[in-house]
Amino acid sequence: MAAIRIVRLAAVFQMNDPLFCLDKSPYLSVRIINWWSKNQHRFMTSSKRVQDRSKNKRVDLEIATEKLKIASKVLFLMEILKKEPEMIIPLRSLDQYRRQINLPKPHKISDFVRKVPKLFELYKDRNGVVWFGMTKQAEDLVEEEERIIEENQDKAAEHVTRFLMMSVDKRLRIDKIAHFRRDFGLPIDFRTNWAHKYPQLFKVIKCNDEDENEYLELVSWNPAWAITELEKKAMAVSVSEVNINAHTPGLLSLPFPLKFPSTYKKVYRYGGKIEHFQKRSYLSPYADARGLKPGSLEFDKRAVAVMHELLSFTIEKRLVTDHLTHFRQELVMPQKLMRLLLKHFGIFYVSERGKRFSVFLTEGYEGSELIEKGPLVLWKEKVQGLIGYRGRKKKIETFSDMSDVEDDGRFENDSEDENIGMQFELKDTVGSLEEDALLRDNDEMEIGEVCSAYEDTEAS
Numbered sequence: 142m143a144a145i146r147i148v149r150l151a152a153v154f155q156m157n158d159p160l161f162c163l164d165k166s167p168y169l170s171v172r173i174i175n176w177w178s179k180n181q182h183r184f185m186t187s188s189k190r191v192q193d194r195s196k197n198k199r200v201d202l203e204i205a206t207e208k209l210k211i212a213s214k215v216l217f218l219m220e221i222l223k224k225e226p227e228m229i230i231p232l233r234s235l236d237q238y239r240r241q242i243n244l245p246k247p248h249k250i251s252d253f254v255r256k257v258p259k260l261f262e263l264y265k266d267r268n269g270v271v272w273f274g275m276t277k278q279a280e281d282l283v284e285e286e287e288r289i290i291e292e293n294q295d296k297a298a299e300h301v302t303r304f305l306m307m308s309v310d311k312r313l314r315i316d317k318i319a320h321f322r323r324d325f326g327l328p329i330d331f332r333t334n335w336a337h338k339y340p341q342l343f344k345v346i347k348c349n350d351e352d353e354n355e356y357l358e359l360v361s362w363n364p365a366w367a368i369t370e371l372e373k374k375a376m377a378v379s380v381s382e383v384n385i386n387a388h389t390p391g392l393l394s395l396p397f398p399l400k401f402p403s404t405y406k407k408v409y410r411y412g413g414k415i416e417h418f419q420k421r422s423y424l425s426p427y428a429d430a431r432g433l434k435p436g437s438l439e440f441d442k443r444a445v446a447v448m449h450e451l452l453s454f455t456i457e458k459r460l461v462t463d464h465l466t467h468f469r470q471e472l473v474m475p476q477k478l479m480r481l482l483l484k485h486f487g488i489f490y491v492s493e494r495g496k497r498f499s500v501f502l503t504e505g506y507e508g509s510e511l512i513e514k515g516p517l518v519l520w521k522e523k524v525q526g527l528i529g530y531r532g533r534k535k536k537i538e539t540f541s542d543m544s545d546v547e548d549d550g551r552f553e554n555d556s557e558d559e560n561i562g563m564q565f566e567l568k569d570t571v572g573s574l575e576e577d578a579l580l581r582d583n584d585e586m587e588i589g590e591v592c593s594a595y596e597d598t599e600a601s
Contacts, residue, residue, distance in 0.1 A: 458505030
């Protein structure tokens with residue numbers, strides 16, 4: 142493409158520029174290249190991709206993203222097994238989930254599974270069919286997670302209720318809320334059972350006969366829950382100590398906590414704008430925002446407040462940005478939400494690692510570690526500690542008591558089943574899992590690239 146541009150520019154200059162017309166030397170193309178290098182900014186569009194705008198990489202939060210990404214693949218497989226009556230499925234059945242765990246062919250699913258021997262096991266019946274299941278340790282962890290979720294379900298119900306209170310019509314589609322299930326610490330049966338457990342807070346409805354979608358609608362407004370997390374920190378009191386009757390959501394003037402990396406020098410350049418933004422009043426996320434004009438300063442700052450509140454509800458103070466965009470209309474947020482998140486770099490951090498971007502609430506992290514770790518976060522860290530293996534792969538055991546399981550022919554000519562008993566050396570640890578091609582998205586940045594981009598921010 143560059144060569145084509147040079148030829149076209151040369152043709153234009155030779156027709157219009159007398160100096161170029163007189164110059165018949167072989168160095169014409171060199172001169173054009175030099176001219177193009179100095180003036181290419183004139184031809185660049187003002188609209189850049191999100192990846193180009195977010196150049197201020199935070200290595201600590203990129204590392205946190207990678208750890209969470211690896212754990213999410215293992216947790217996904219654990220949830221697949223939890224849905225099965227006996228918590229086992231034929232290994233070949235996992236082929237339909239390649240996209241979810243980002244394991245394209247020709248990589249073997251068996252290789253991926255056997256890298257987590259402390260959590261997953263493989264069994265072979267007398268017909269040669271390989272079955273996939275969890276170890277006793279993993280099953281104990283599943284029971285522990287269910288117990289933790291049940292013990293904290295009242296808090297999760299509060300967050301879901303406050304989510305509804307922030308919406309315009311005080312109702313949200315259940316399938317959209319389901320995207321935040323793990324982030325809010327909701328059980329796996331959220332849509333079928335859990336959503337009906339708190340009739341005093343919300344109820345499941347259908348708007349009309351034409352709309353088949355189910356919605357979760359607010360039943361009663363709780364004034365004590367219409368207080369933002371930022372307000373509670375500023376008042377240094379709990380919800381129970383607030384005068385409920387005296388509180389009405391309205392204009393707020395509380396500044397947002399800012400946290401920049403130590404090497405980020407532009408904070409001094411933009412200090413005035415940041416201070417002006419922090420002093421500007423804004424409407425509470427729980428107040429009616431239908432009167433705000435899209436694109437106005439008040440509209441944008443209120444959207445920042447909504448994002449801050451929503452991220453405060455999550456157990457890891459992070460969300461997938463794709464899921465946030467589903468609620469632009471319901472929460473009265475700008476169409477270009479990503480631009481808003483990137484603009485307020487000190488409040489939020491957008492990680493581009495992986496096929497889906499994640500947004501972090503920066504005040505919730507110290508380096509790559511979450512500051513306040515709830516029971517579910519500690520449980521996930523326990524799972525992360527069991528990922529990775531150094532040693533030899535164990536031969537798949539054949540159990541005679543599984544002979545009653547018949548092969549229906551769907552698993553014939555399965556190269557994974559034929560070769561799964563092979564012995565070879567593993568070099569996998571948690572660190573090597575992060576670098577393994579089997580787990581790497583095609584569009585990710587390596588840690589080294591992240592460091593370079595982060596250090597070269599000023600130069601760019």
